[in-house]
Structure formats: structure tokens, C-alpha cells
Amino acid sequence: xxxxxxxxxxxxxxxxxxxxxxxxxxxxxxxxxxxxxxxxxxxxxxxxxxxxxxxxxxxxxxxxxxxxxxxxxxxxxxxxxxxxxxxxxxxxxxxxxxxxxxxxxxxxxxxxxxxxxxxxxxxxxxxxxxxxxxxxxxxxxxxxxxxxxxxxxxxxxxxxxxxxxxxxxxxxxxxxxxxxxxxxxxxxxxxxxxxxxxxxxxxxxxxxxxxxxxxxxxxxxxxxxxxxxxxxxxxxxxxxxxxxxxxxxxxxxxxxxxxxxxxxxxxxxxxxxxxxxxxxxxxxxxxxxxxxxxxxxxxxxxxxxxxxxxxxxxxxxxxxxxxxxxxxxxxxxxxxxxxxxxxxxxxxxxxxxxxxxxxxxxxxxxxxxxxxxxxxxxxxxxxxxxxxxxxxxxxxxxxxxxxxxxxxxxxxxxxxxxxxxx
Amino acid sequence: xxxxxxxxxxxxxxxxxxxxxxxxxxxxxxxxxxxxxxxxxxxxxxxxxxxxxxxxxxxxxxxxxxxxxxxxxxxxxxxxxxxxxxxxxxxxxxxxxxxxxxxxxxxxxxxxxxxxxxxxxxxxxxxxxxxxxxxxxxxxxxxxxxxxxxxxxxxxxxxxxxxxxxxxxxxxxxxxxxxxxxxxxxxxxxxxxxxxxxxxxxxxxxxxxxxxxxxxxxxxxxxxxxxxxxxxxxxxxxxxxxxxxxxxxxxxxxxxxxxxxxxxxxxxxxxxxxxxxxxxxxxxxxxxxxxxxxxxxxxxxxxxxxxxxxxxxxxxxxxxxxxxxxxxxxxxxxxxxxxxxxxxxxxxxxxxxxxxxxxxxxxxxxxxxxxx
Numbered sequence: 001x002x003x004x005x006x007x008x009x010x011x012x013x014x015x016x017x018x019x020x021x022x023x024x025x026x027x028x029x030x031x032x033x034x035x036x037x038x039x040x041x042x043x044x045x046x047x048x049x050x051x052x053x054x055x056x057x058x059x060x061x062x063x064x065x066x067x068x069x070x071x072x073x074x075x076x077x078x079x080x081x082x083x084x085x086x087x088x089x090x091x092x093x094x095x096x097x098x099x100x101x102x103x104x105x106x107x108x109x110x111x112x113x114x115x116x117x118x119x120x121x122x123x124x125x126x127x128x129x130x131x132x133x134x135x136x137x138x139x140x141x142x143x144x145x146x147x148x149x150x151x152x153x154x155x156x157x158x159x160x161x162x163x164x165x166x167x168x169x170x171x172x173x174x175x176x177x178x179x180x181x182x183x184x185x186x187x188x189x190x191x192x193x194x195x196x197x198x199x200x201x202x203x204x205x206x207x208x209x210x211x212x213x214x215x216x217x218x219x220x221x222x223x224x225x226x227x228x229x230x231x232x233x234x235x236x237x238x239x240x241x242x243x244x245x246x247x248x249x250x251x252x253x254x255x256x257x258x259x260x261x262x263x264x265x266x267x268x269x270x271x272x273x274x275x276x277x278x279x280x281x282x283x284x285x286x287x288x289x290x291x292x293x294x295x296x297x298x299x300x301x302x303x304x305x306x307x308x309x310x311x312x313x314x315x316x317x318x319x320x321x322x323x324x325x326x327x328x329x330x331x332x333x334x335x336x337x338x339x340x341x342x343x344x345x346x347x348x349x350x351x352x353x354x355x356x357x358x359x360x361x362x363x364x365x366x367x368x369x370x371x372x373x374x375x376x377x378x379x380x381x382x383x384x385x386x387x388x389x390x391x392x393x394x395x396x397x398x399x400x401x402x403x404x405x406x407x408x409x410x411x412x413x414x415x416x417x418x419x420x421x422x
Numbered sequence: 423x424x425x426x427x428x429x430x431x432x433x434x435x436x437x438x439x440x441x442x443x444x445x446x447x448x449x450x451x452x453x454x455x456x457x458x459x460x461x462x463x464x465x466x467x468x469x470x471x472x473x474x475x476x477x478x479x480x481x482x483x484x485x486x487x488x489x490x491x492x493x494x495x496x497x498x499x500x501x502x503x504x505x506x507x508x509x510x511x512x513x514x515x516x517x518x519x520x521x522x523x524x525x526x527x528x529x530x531x532x533x534x535x536x537x538x539x540x541x542x543x544x545x546x547x548x549x550x551x552x553x554x555x556x557x558x559x560x561x562x563x564x565x566x567x568x569x570x571x572x573x574x575x576x577x578x579x580x581x582x583x584x585x586x587x588x589x590x591x592x593x594x595x596x597x598x599x600x601x602x603x604x605x606x607x608x609x610x611x612x613x614x615x616x617x618x619x620x621x622x623x624x625x626x627x628x629x630x631x632x633x634x635x636x637x638x639x640x641x642x643x644x645x646x647x648x649x650x651x652x653x654x655x656x657x658x659x660x661x662x663x664x665x666x667x668x669x670x671x672x673x674x675x676x677x678x679x680x681x682x683x684x685x686x687x688x689x690x691x692x693x694x695x696x697x698x699x700x701x702x703x704x705x706x707x708x709x710x711x712x713x714x715x716x717x718x719x720x721x722x723x724x725x726x727x728x729x730x731x732x733x734x735x736x737x738x739x740x741x742x743x744x745x746x747x748x749x750x751x752x753x754x755x756x757x758x759x760x761x762x763x764x765x766x767x768x769x770x771x772x773x774x775x776x777x778x779x780x781x782x783x784x785x786x787x788x789x790x791x792x793x794x
Contacts (some may be wrong), residue, residue: 042647165639165725168732175739182743185750 010188011130011138017186018123018142021081024180025061025116027149028088031173032057032108034157038166043101050101056109057116062349064117066206069125069342073205077122078187084118085180087111092174096167108170112177119180121345124325125338126187135329136279140269140322147262147318151255205339214331214391215340219347222324224383225287226351227358228294228376229320232257232313234356239369243301253307257314264318272323279330283323284387290316291380298370330392355379535561535594536612538568538620545611545621551629553655554714555602562612562622563594573616580610601626604716628713629655631720639725646696650709650720653690657711657718660684660692665706699726 036050043050072080091112098104124139131138160169209215232239236257240250272282293313300306328340359372387393536548552558560578564571569592576595578585589596595614601607607626614620632651640646650660662684663670673694675682683695692711696703704726710719 042645162636162639164732165641165727167641167644168639168727171732171736172739175736175743178740178743179746182746182750185747188754 008130008190013186014126014130014188015138015142017183018127019145019148020186021119021123021180021183022143022145023149023152024145024177024183025120026146027153028092028112028116028173028177029054029057029061030150030153031157031160031169032112034153034161035166035169035173038161038169042166043098043104050104053101053104053109056105057113059349060110060113061116061120062345064114065121065342065345066339067342068118068121069338070206071118072122072125073338076189077126078184078189080122081119081184081187082181084115084122085178085184086115087118088115088180089174089178091115092170092177096170096174115177115180119184121338121342123183123187124341126190128326128329128334128337129190132334133275134273136271136277136282136322136326137266137269137273139325140265140267140272143321143325144262144265144318147258147265150258151262154251154255205336206343209332209336209339209343212332215328215343217386217389218328218331219344221383221386222344222348223351224379224386225320225324226348227355228291228379228383229317230352230356231359231372231376232294232297232310232317235359235363235369235372236310238363239297239373240303240306242368243303243306245303245306249303253303253310256307257310260311260314261318264315265321267315268319269322269326272326279323279327280387280390280393283320283327284384284393286316286319286323287380287384287387290320291377291384293317294373294377294380297373297377327387331390351379531557531559533559533561534624535563535596536622536624537563537565538614538622545623547623547625549625549627551627551655552601552607552715553629553657555600557598557600558626559596559598560610560612560624561594561596562614562620564614564620566593568618569593571616571618573614575613575615577613577615578610579613580608585610601715607715628716628718629653629657629711631709631711631718633709633720633722637723637725639727640699641727641729642699642701644699644726646699646703646724646726648694648696648707648709648722648724649687649691650693650711650722651691652711652718655713656689657713659712660686661710661712662692662694663708663710665708670708696724701726701728 033054036053039050068080068084088111091107091110091114094106094111095104095108098107124142127138127142128135157169160172164172233254236254237250240253245253268282268286271277272279290313293309293316297306297309297313300309325341328344329337332340355376359369359376362372362375363369365371532550534548534550536546538546550558562576564573573593576588576590578588578595578597585597587597589598595612597610599606599610607628610624610626612622612624629652632653634649638646638648648662662673662682664673665671673682673684675684681697683697685693685695687693692709694707694709704724707722707724708719709722710717
């Protein structure tokens with residue numbers, strides 16, 4: 001068949017499942033943060049000790065990426081995602097009965113985090129497989145789930161906490177997280193004939209990826225991007241207070257940013273999924289714009305100004321999301337998409353671990369967030385510039401796996417059939 | 423990578439978490455961090471152990487500092503007289519000269535002044551929090567723009583009692599008081615009557631207690647922690663009360679060691695831990711702080727729930743999950759079976775076609791190619 005094969009009709013159900021999963025993973029993480037805040041000294045540890053529970057979850061989520069890719073390559077995405085969903089629910093359930101801080105680290109921290117890792121990467125990989133064409137759009141739609149859940153859980157979790165306390169809230173979040181099993185069930189394995197046969201399996205594939213120059217540059221680009229990306233989200237409310245917004249207005253700014261983010265994901269995915277769209281250039285464009293928006297962010301010194309700039313930032317930042325994941329396929333080929341995503345996640349964690357603390361430190365040093373936002377914007381722009389160096393950037397190949405063709409394919413690996421310009 | 427998520431980023435959480443203990447980093451949505459950044463006691467005296475620190479509040483202008491929607495603009499001026507033990511540097515403000523009366527047998531000396539510069543309308547209110555005995559001077563002063571105003575009468579009152587000794591300067595009137603016990607606290611009213619009438623009320627109070635107004639929710643068998651904080655002042659002692667019916671019973675933690683534990687986390691923070699919760703512990707609790715000049719109370723509500731309460735919605739949601747997963751798998755089985763049936767039918771049709779084409783001869787070979 002010429003061009004991309006149309007997605008199997010079940011593909012939209014898969015997108016739905018991925019949307020659900022995206023909402024539950026990030027929603028769950030957010031809810032966890034809120035529940036931890038409500039612990040209120042029940043276990044004696046200060047705010048710092050409790051915070052490490054969240055850090056444990058995130059660490060498990062990030063570092064579990066490669067593990068998830070390997071497992072799902074071996075067993076298929078569906079069992080892995082469903083197992084992950086079960087683990088997450090179990091983690092929350094055990095956490096509800098914790099009598100000691102250590103219980104929380106292990107249950108809600110490690111177990112739930114591991115579950116999320118097992119859910120996230122394979123879901124994205126499956127979406128990628130069902131949509132060899134229009135991959136960016138499908139990914140954007142799927143990832144917008146996170147924005148929606150962000151908006152919905154904002155008021156919902158505090159309500160749960162007020163009604164049931166933190167234990168009850170964790171218990172109910174366990175039940176909600178079990179819906180990840182539903183998301184997983186929707187990921188029907190695809191016996192697609194146009195799949196590149198024998199993608200590198202297991203550890204060999206991962207190791208080969210590590211030597212793949214363009215992939216490393218891509219991953220590095222996103223390490224830089226991540227260093228700047230989260231700063232407005234993490235420090236947004238504090239910045240809003242800095243310019244004089246009260247609690248309600250700060251919440252409004254964050255909610256509006258979440259909305260813009262969600263729309264950005266869908267719109268960018270749709271734009272990049274058009275047949276002739278050069279994906280990497282779109283990616284470069286959006287991430288550069290995000291960097292610019294960050295650089296301009298300090299100019300927002302009133303509620304209105306901050307809101308407008310935050311909306312611009314949110315939209316561009318959201319746009320980067322689906323393109324980041326579909327861009328991987330451009331660089332390493334659709335066959336190794338899964339492994340690459342997992343590995344990339346792991347690398348990115350260094351960027352994000354660096355970014356927001358650095359911003360906080362700069363703020364403490366200079367007295368306000370201007371320097372922090374400027375630094376974050378600089379990181380983003382640096383990452384965008386790295387994207388320029390990727391082999392596929394200046395090539396306008398059309399209709400064949402040209403981009404993936406000459407680069408990094410192991411002998412015996414067929415080039416991906418899907419057109420590189422999705 | 424869980425990266426690109428908007429309001430709900432794992433990283434964000436991580437960073438948030440990392441920042442919970444650092445100043446300035448408390449995003450409102452992920453973590454709930456109590457932000458103690460508010461200074462509600464701009465007007466209160468900040469105790470200076472040694473030396474003097476000038477109050478951070480603007481002391482230099484009469485222009486509006488507090489964005490308060492009163493008839494006038496008010497500037498608060500607070501100066502602290504040197505302590506008996508520390509004859510420190512003088513603070514001078516544009517408004518008035520520092521009073522250098524040092525040693526007093528009562529300890530520190532406070533001055534509070536309100537400048538009236540707005541239209542007469544509502545009475546102006548100033549709250550002053552005192553946690554120990556002081557000598558205090560309250561002044562109401564007319565803004566310079568009214569310097570030509572004819573003033574007929576100025577009265578200082580506490581309740582209905584008029585205070586005699588008013589010190590008058592060019593356009594300010596002040597009284598000096600020694601606040602030594604609870605009876606001296608209250609509302610002091612300064613009324614300036616002339617072509618225009620102005621009124622100021624100074625409320626002298628004990629410090630308030632800061633408590634969470636939302637009920638604390640716990641479960642049977644769990645541990646409850648109730649926290650009371652006194653803002654900016656350290657009380658002499660704390661007492662906890664439990665409400666039994668309409669009575670308030672003091673909680674003595676030395677008597678019931680395995681049930682109640684009272685901790686002093688910080689000098690101005692007290693914590694009541696209730697162990698082995700039962701439904702009987704449900705109710706209203708009071709924490710009372712005793713200051714030199716009086717007592718102050720805070721109210722907290724404790725709710726003890728049974729595990730059955732959240733269990734019902736939990737089971738409902740789990741049931742929903744099971745049903746949905748079953749439906750999805752059954753649907754898949756069903757559609758696979760249908761596919762197989764149609765495949766078999768198709769094969770059957772094709773073989774039929776082939777048979778008929780063979781019998782029709784070679785002319786139909788092209789058709790065959792197309793159909794296969």
C-alpha cells in the first residue's frame with residue numbers, strides 16, 4: 001500500500017484508552033500530592049520527609065520507563081498496562097492503611113510509581129502502532145487526558161479530602177486508579193502486517209539505542225527542554241502571588257494554563273498529522289515558541305498580563321508534547337518507538353530534576369522569578385536548537401522511511417514502512 | 423515520559439515536593455503547603471530582645487500604606503521605645519519625634535498613632551495585639567490638610583468612661599495608659615469634633631489563636647493530631663479542653679498517658695495527639711492559651727469515621743471496573759468470532775467463484791486476478 005494505512009477502526013478506542021490512562025496517571029500523581037499535603041503531621045515527619053513519598057513515586061515512574069518498554073515488547077502492551085494498573089491501585093490501597101511513613105514510601109511511592117511506569121510507555125507505544133499515519137494527532141488527543149484530569153481533580157480531590165480524610169481519599173483514589181485496567185483492556189494487540197519485523201528486542205535494543213547518535217541528541221534536547229519546561233507549572237502559583245494575585249486568581253491562572261495546554265496538544269497533533277507536515281520542524285517551532293514565551297513571562301506583572309502570557313506558554317508547551325513522542329519515531333524508526341520512549345523518559349528525569357530546583361534557587365538569590373524564567377527559557381531554546389542538528393530536519397523526504405532509513409538501523413531491520421513525514 | 427502533562431506532572435510533583443521545605447516554592451495545586459507568609463500583625467509589637475529593629479512597615483509617609491477602604495487614608499506608625507535593659511538607637515520618623523523615655527518599671531513602651539485624613543464617615547478601627555503588660559500611648563492626629571480646621575472638642579473614652587488626661591500637641595491628642603491586666607484591655611475611642619467629626623477606635627486585645635477551620639477527619643483506631651498556633655506571641659501556657667455535652671473538660675495528659683499526648687512543637691505551637699480513636703472522641707476541642715493579660719481560645723472539630731464510610735464508594739467503583747473490563751473482553755471475543763465467520767464465508771465465496779470461473783474458461787482470468 002502506498003502512503004499510510006488507515007488506522008484500524010479500533011484505533012480510536014485505543015486512543016480513548018490512552019486518553020483515560022493519561023488522565024489517571026497524571027491525575028493520580030496530582031491527587032497523591034494533595035493527599036500528602038493533608039497528612040498533617042500524622043506520622044511525625046515534617047513536610048520534607050513526607051515530600052519524599054512523592055519523589056519516590058516520580059522516580060519509580062521515570063526510571064521504570066525502560067523496564068516497561070522491555071516488558072511490553074516481550075509480552076505485549078495490554079498485559080503490561082493492566083498489570084501496571086493493578087499495581088497502582090494496590091499501592092494506593094495499601095497506602096490508605098499505612099501506619100508509618102515507611103509504608104507510604106513503599107506503597108504509594110514505589111508501588112504506585114512502578115505501576116504508572118508500566119502503564120504510560122506501552123500505552124503511547126500502542127497508539128503509535130495503531131496510527132502509523134496521523135500519529136501526532138492520535139498522540140495529542142491521547143495526551144490531552146492529562147490536562148482534562150488536571151482540571152477535574154483540582155476541585156475533586158480537596159472535596160474527597162474534606163469528606164473522607166486522607167486515608168479515605170487514598171482508598172478512593174485506589175478504586176479510581178483501578179480504572180487503568182479498563183484503559184489497558186482497550187489496548188487490543190494489533191497484528192499489523194506493516195509493522196517492521198523484529199524490532200530489536202530487550203536489552204540489545206536498548207544498548208543499541210544508546211549508541212544511536214541522533215537519538216542521543218534527541219534525548220539530550222529534551223533533557224534541556226525539561227529543565228525549563230516545568231518551571232512555570234511548578235512555580236506558577238508562587239509567581240502569581242508575587243505579582244499580587246490572591247489564591248483564587250492564582251488558581252484561575254493555573255487552570256487556564258491547563259486548558260491552553262490541553263488544546264495545544266490536540267491542535268499541534270492535528271497540524272503535524274497532515275500528510276506533508278515535517279514533524280521535526282513543527283517540533284522545533286513549537287519548542288522555540290515555548291522558550292520565547294518563557295522568556296517573555298517575567299513581563300506579566302499584572303493579573304491580566306500574567307494570564308495572557310501563561311495562556312500562550314501553556315498552549316505552546318502542550319503542543320510540544322505529542323510532537324516529542326512522535327518525533328522519536330522519526331529519529332529511531334517506528335519499530336524502536338517503545339524502547340526509545342522508555343529510555344528517553346529516564347534521561348529526561350535529569351533535566352526536570354535540575355530545572356525547577358534551579359529556578360527556585362535563582363529566585364531566592366535574586367528576589368523574584370525573573371531570572372528563573374529567563375534561565376528556563378534559555379534551556380528551552382538550547383534544546384530546540386539541538387533539534388536542528390537532527391538528521392531528518394533539513395530533509396524533506398516524502399513517502400518512504402528515508403529518515404529512518406540510513407540511520408541507526410541494525411542489519412536485518414527493515415526500515416519503517418510508514419512515511420516519515422506524517 | 424510522563425513529562426508533557428499540564429497541571430499534573432510527576433516532575434512537578436517531585437519538584438514541588440523538593441520545595442515544600444524551601445521558601446517561595448509552594449504551587450498551590452499539587453501540594454498543600456501551609457504558607458505562613460501572611461503578616462497579620464503588622465501593627466503588633468515585635469519583641470526585640472536586644473537592640474532595636476525597625477518595623478518593616480512603612481513609617482515614613484502619611485500616604486496610604488494600608489489599602490483599606492475607609493473614608494480616609496491611614497498610616498500606622500509604630501515605634502518601640504527602648505527596653506529598660508537596652509538603651510538602643512533612636513528611631514525617628516517624619517511624623518513625630520521618638521520618645522526617649524527609657525526606663526520604666528513596666529518594661530517596654532509602645533506608641534500607636536492614627537492619622538485622620540479622610541472624610542468623616544465610618545469610624546476608623548485599629549487593632550492592637552498585646553501579649554504582655556506594657557505602657558502604651560495612643561494618639562489620634564489630624565492630617566496637615568486640616569490644620570486650619572477648628573476643633574471644638576476631643577474626647578477619649580473607654581466604653582462609657584471618659585479619660586481625663588489628654589496630652590495635646592499642635593493637632594494631635596494622645597493618652598497614656600498602663601496595661602497591666604485584663605481589665606485594661608478593650609476598645610478606646612477617640613472622637614474629634616469640629617467642623618468635621620472624626621472617630622478612631624483602638625482595640626486592645628490578646629493575641630488570637632490560629633486554627634484550621636475545617637474539621638479534622640480520622641478513622642477509628644487511627645491517631646488524631648490537633649494543632650493550635652498562636653501568631654507572633656508565645657503564651658505562658660496552653661490548655662486543651664474536650665467538650666462533653668455542654669461542658670468543657672480539661673484534658674490532662676499525665677493522667678491518660680496512653681490516650682492523650684500534648685506536645686509543644688514550637689514555643690508558640692501546641693499539639694494534641696489522641697491515640698486509639700473511637701467514635702466517642704468525635705466532637706469539639708478547644709485549645710486555650712494563657713497570656714499575661716488574658717486568655718485566648720481556638721476551636722477545632724474532630725470527626726471520627728468508620729471504615730465502612732469510604733468502603734462503599736470504593737466497592738462501587740471496583741465493581742464498575744470489573745464490569746467494563748468484562749464488557750471489553752466479551753466484545754472483543756464476539757467481534758473476533760464474527761470475523762472468523764465472515765472469513766470462512768469469504769473463502770467459501772472465493773472458491774465458488776474460482777469454480778465458476780474455471781468452468782467459464784480463460785476469458786475470465788483477468789476477473790479472477792482482480793478478485794483474488
